[in-house]
Amino acid sequence: MNAAAMSIFERYLSLWVGLCIIVGIACGQAMPALFQVVGAMEIAKVNLPVGLLIWVMIIPMLLRIDFTALHQVREHVRGIGVTLFVNWLVKPFSMALLGWLFLRELFAPWLPAEQLESYVAGLILLAAAPCTAMVFVWSRLTNGDPYFTLSQVALNDLIMVFAFAPLVALLLGVSSITVPWDTLLTSVLLYIVIPVLIAQLLRKALLAHGQATFDAVLAKIQPWSIGALLLTLVLLFAFQGNAILQQPVVIALLAVPILIQVFFNSALAYWLNRKLGEKHTVACPSALIGASNFFELAVAAAISLFGFESGAALATVVGVLIEVPVMLLVVRVANASKGWYERA
Numbered sequence: 001m002n003a004a005a006m007s008i009f010e011r012y013l014s015l016w017v018g019l020c021i022i023v024g025i026a027c028g029q030a031m032p033a034l035f036q037v038v039g040a041m042e043i044a045k046v047n048l049p050v051g052l053l054i055w056v057m058i059i060p061m062l063l064r065i066d067f068t069a070l071h072q073v074r075e076h077v078r079g080i081g082v083t084l085f086v087n088w089l090v091k092p093f094s095m096a097l098l099g100w101l102f103l104r105e106l107f108a109p110w111l112p113a114e115q116l117e118s119y120v121a122g123l124i125l126l127a128a129a130p131c132t133a134m135v136f137v138w139s140r141l142t143n144g145d146p147y148f149t150l151s152q153v154a155l156n157d158l159i160m161v162f163a164f165a166p167l168v169a170l171l172l173g174v175s176s177i178t179v180p181w182d183t184l185l186t187s188v189l190l191y192i193v194i195p196v197l198i199a200q201l202l203r204k205a206l207l208a209h210g211q212a213t214f215d216a217v218l219a220k221i222q223p224w225s226i227g228a229l230l231l232t233l234v235l236l237f238a239f240q241g242n243a244i245l246q247q248p249v250v251i252a253l254l255a256v257p258i259l260i261q262v263f264f265n266s267a268l269a270y271w272l273n274r275k276l277g278e279k280h281t282v283a284c285p286s287a288l289i290g291a292s293n294f295f296e297l298a299v300a301a302a303i304s305l306f307g308f309e310s311g312a313a314l315a316t317v318v319g320v321l322i323e324v325p326v327m328l329l330v331v332r333v334a335n336a337s338k339g340w341y342e343r344a
Contacts, residue, residue: 017321020230024237025244035238039308050235050308054191054300055198056228060221061132061296062199063206067154076148079282082272083152086290087130088163091265095127096120096171098257107253115311122315123257124171125301128164129294130156134323135285138292141331142284149285156289161192168301187304191297229296229320236299236317239308254318259326266291266330270341280341284334292327295320 028035041048099120108116132153139149165188206214237244244250269290273283295316302312 012324016226016230017233017317020233021237021244021321024234025241027234028238028241035235038235039239050232050300050303051190053228053232053235054296055195057225057232057296058191058195058300059199059202060218060225062157062195063203063218063221064136065132065154065157065196065199066150066203067158067200076145076151076278076282078276079148079273079278079286080152080155082269082276082278083156083286083289084159085272086265086269086286087156088159088167090268091130091261091290092124092127092167092171094264095123095257095261096174098260099123102253102257107256110247110249110253112247112250112311118306118311119254119315121172121306122298122302122310122312123254125168125305125312126258126293126295126298126316126319127261128168128171129160129297129301131289131292132157132294132297134292134327135289138288138327138331139285141328142288142334143281144285144288145279145281148282149289152285152289157192157196160294161188161196164188164192164297187301190304191300232299233317233320236303236308236313240314240317244314250314251318251321254315255322258319258322262291262326262330266334270334270337274341280338283341284331287334288327288330291330292323293319295323 038049103111103119103123104116111119135153136149138144139146165185203214206217266287269287270283273286278286298316298319299313302310302316306312
């Protein structure tokens with residue numbers, strides 16, 4: 001595994017998130033009035049500081065997406081079919097089931113009763129947003145086909161523009177959670193449609209000056225994305241501090257269905273690609289995109305829909321916390337099983 005393929009921010013993301021937990025909780029306890037002011041800076045249920053941070057977080061990642069790569073989809077129809085099946089027909093519904101089973105039933109006695117519905121909603125938001133940027137990192141670490149990776153990400157992003165809101169509304173409705181459609185559609189517009197348009201216009205402008213210029217600018221602004229994510233997490237944990245201090249076991253319990261989801265989806269996609277005769281270089285990115293999440297979008301939508309102090313926001317942040325170490329484990333398993341895979 002080539003660890004150099006990951007930047008220092010990406011490689012130690014879980015460490016940075018852990019530090020954000022400590023800093024956020026400490027700041028929230030020391031300066032509660034300041035964070036109340038930040039939380040009140042809203043227009044149409046959208047927190048302005050967080051909205052700005054989300055754009056800074058998402059746009060550099062979306063710059064990588066080349067929608068002209070969609071024509072390559074037909075070159076790996078089976079791999080793309082597995083990706084779409086797992087991402088849109090298995091992952092969100094299985095997460096809703098796991099959320100109900102673990103949070104509403106098995107773990108309910110150890111969780112605050114007033115937040116149970118919100119925790120489930122956060123898990124659903126996490127599962128309904130397939131990974132966009134980090135899947136390029138995971139694909140590189142498995143020597144995945146870069147063109148397949150690009151085409152599946154571009155197709156997933158295009159589908160997400162139209163499917164994210166209806167899918168989330170359906171699953172939240174099935175889970176008896178009421179979500180205002182206007183707030184959900186506003187989240188899609190602000191955190192998917194507009195950033196995609198801005199990123200594509202900026203991408204076109206940069207590429208007009210050559211690939212070298214594009215790569216240089218992308219490398220320079222990529223740390224902004226992680227920095228904005230970490231600052232958003234500090235704000236989240238500042239608001240969540242009291243809940244975490246009172247219920248420290250919550251994070252561990254929320255991690256259980258997320259971990260099961262990651263291992264189940266990655267194994268399912270990997271096995272289906274093998275059964276269908278796809279190459280290992282296709283099976284790996286197909287499995288990895290089904291296991292990871294576009295957690296930036298999930299965090300933003302959770303804040304918009306349920307607020308900073310909601311269980312939904314905390315549940316999406318737990319997804320960020322465990323993303324890197326768990327996905328590195330999945331990468332290691334995929335690389336180690338290459339001989340078994342190719343014996344098919």
